Amino acid sequence: MTNPKPTVAVYKFSSCDGCQLSLLNMEDELLNLAEAIDIAFFIEASRATKPGPYDIALVEGSVTTPHEAERIKEIRQEAKILIALGTCATAGGVQALRNFTDASKYADVVYAHPEFLHYLPTATPIADHVKVDLELWGCPVNKMQVIEVIVALLNGRKPNLPAYPVCLECKRRGTVCVLVDKGIPCIGPATQAGCGALCPTNGRGCYGCFGPYRDANSNSLTNTLQAMERYPGETLRLFRGISGNAPLFRKAADAILSNGKETK
């Protein structure tokens, strides 16, 4: 980057605000960060906005309305580097649970009051609409990863992000495997690291909020999990959760449904 103080814009799409908040939750780093970058557009933090183009756009949330589908194109045009921030932006997030229901359920409302409501039948990740330069997963994102990405960009190097499953984080922390040792269903073996293995460390199974690990063997994991379900449909629900619209988890859930082991 040639400009010594790159301009950064932060945008919100359909989301809970948690990933933007992770920026404001950088209590130890925020003021230093504000010196290193020019926070040019961040509505949640400031009334003052500077016009684009921007060096970096951080985009939180999924695309769920026709307006958002247009807006993301404009944002892309104004940004040199576009980063999708969090599981809504990278996979559709919890909003994408609508993708698995019959969209016609909503038809009554759509046709009765088209002037009231404008929304799409699906919630989709940013990369379905525009080119995304970097995806940062997590619900919410790990703020240390956000800092790593910004620092890497400032220094013109590649960000150092984990490319292994949650299992390795458990091993590193010395957390005993909840799946093997306690018989608790866990999709950590198929989930990308980044959270620090929070759920197993808290005595529960991972529910996949950092999205799928690229090389996961979901078939094998499904077989293991289905043999230990604590209630019918638990495995399906684990895959079809916060990151349920991510291709690998979607495939795993579809496989469970098509094998007919599930009624729902």
Place this chain on the structure above:
Amino acid sequence: MKTIEVPALARVEGEGGLYIGLDNGKAVEIRLDIYEPPRFFEGFLRDRFLQEVPDITARICGICPVAYQMSSAFALENALGIKIAPQVRALRRLMYCGEYIESHALHIYLLQAPDLLGKESAFEVAAIAPDVVKNALRLKKIGNEILKAIGGRSVHPVNVCIGGFYQWPDARPLKVLLPELEWGLQAALDCVKWAVTLPYPELEIDYEFVALHHPNEYGIIEGEVWSSKGRKLSIADYEKGYIEEHVKHSNALHGHTVDGDTYQVGPIARLNINHEQLLPNAQKALKENKIKLPIKNPYKSLIARAVELVQAYEEAIQLVQAYKPEGPAHVDLKLKAGEGAGATEAPRGLLYHRYQIDDHGLIKFAKITPPTAQNLPRIEADLFQLAPKIVKMPEAEATLTAEHLVRSYDPCISCATHFLKLNVEEKGK
């Protein structure tokens, strides 16, 4: 000046705009446009297993996920007829202290104070008063640290379950926070001192305030739903007093009382109704700073938040000191069909949940009434009352004064736009 328009409200959670139409110095039309997209949470919850609910409802709001987890947990525990252990209850209150601290510190210093200091953002405040912002961030961080110690992370913590907690958090990461908590209590007391000196716009409104009330503690979890006009309801009867309707310009429902009146929830409501239950330092802060109750100026919610910041720090210290995990961290669930309601006080106000579950513990019906949906019609009514005062101001000042009013409610717009599925269900009947 014919209109005041703010296409995108800054320093609020979520996406909304403001439109005020004026005629001869009177407001003829006021809309708080909520264009934050509709989010179908009640729909997503259908047929999910009850233990998944706190993880899903947390995602309604990144700033107050604990509130959603707590109201869900209490409602579903009521549906199953479970009574949580006293230590679980204490730990839930401690979590809530953490959320009040991070949310209130964020709102006081980063979202509202810039309006009172004539700045556009906390970054600009930092340029003239770096110590104020540094202290603000330190205050806020301690709240997040409490949440991290109990729930693994501050946004969407992972340890809350129906019946209690997945496991007791280690005592050590909590106990090491004590010196910071002691610092925070003093800083919060200073915050109240500073808060009463700020130049709030003048506006007095005769509100109906609604908040949870508990006889033995500052009402945050459990208790009764009290109104300043005398209405007292059990949580289970909440819907007999308060209803929601769908209005055209908003993707959020609008709440009002059964008598058709608007009402206010949030820190001012809580403080006005529950000040007798405050702990000694918070009482002292009220007295020493000559804070007169009831507060009727919506801009002064900052003062109420500052007093609650003292309360949250004070209670957090007590709870951390007393924390000694013993016995099971959660009750084993015996699943059965049923219905249950739960309400807790999110930092922004009363948050009500009701669920129906079947024999297998699957959610058959969910209703969630967030604080901002209850406050929206009240904010619009406030703006009508504000209009005559601001028409003579220069446009920029008038706009800022109106915007500041909206911000002073700490609206959580993402939370308020959760509803649509419910509406669909009713139409399908």
